[in-house]
Amino acid sequence: MPNQRRQRKIQSPPIMDGFKPYGVRMKNLEKVILLFEEYEAIRLIDHEDLNQEEAAAKMDVSRPTFTRIYKKARKTVAKALVEGKAMLIEGGTYISENHWVRCNKCSKMTTTPTPVKNCPHCQSSQIKDIHQPK
Ligand SMILES: [Zn+2]
Structure with missing residues (x-):
């Protein structure tokens, strides 16, 4: 099955469902989605200070796959931060x-x-x- 994605291993979920800009009502905000495995990639690299090799091993994915997940994660966080969007953390292709x-x-x-x-x-x-x- 060429399009079947290998599931990414996640240790634990974020402690909240997402973030929203201060002082703006949720219904007035555009939303971006950060997948659980993208959250995990940021957690491992930027919070746990692992290198990409170690983080890829933790999530049981190849190094190029990890790099792709991490890059998309950073892009999504930057979009929320710079454009003032709400960010929901949900979904993805993962196991725990x-x-x-x-x-x-x-x-x-x-x-x-x-x-x-x-x-x-x-x-x-x-x-x-x-x-x-x-
Ligand atoms: Zn309780």
Whole structure:
């Protein structure tokens, strides 16, 4: 299958769903999408200070693929920053060994190897599955 993309390994999701410019209502904003694997690429390079070789290995992709993901990620962040757009972090082609759950009450994200029924931060049962390992 020529067009089948290899899934990119992601350790954990961002702690928020996205960003928006200060003082502008969401409905008045144009949006850009940062894919989960693009977020992960920025996290590994710019936050964890890995080099591209190491980051590619962490995400289980080739070096050229990583470079492409990272370049697009930077482009999207720059677009949001410079053009004042909201940035949603969602979607993509990825796998994770952990469950990702967001609490609808306290909004905190939890990354856990086993499923949970309640938010570990506030004990609320109003939680939303963001990702389940396959
Ligand atoms: Zn909570």
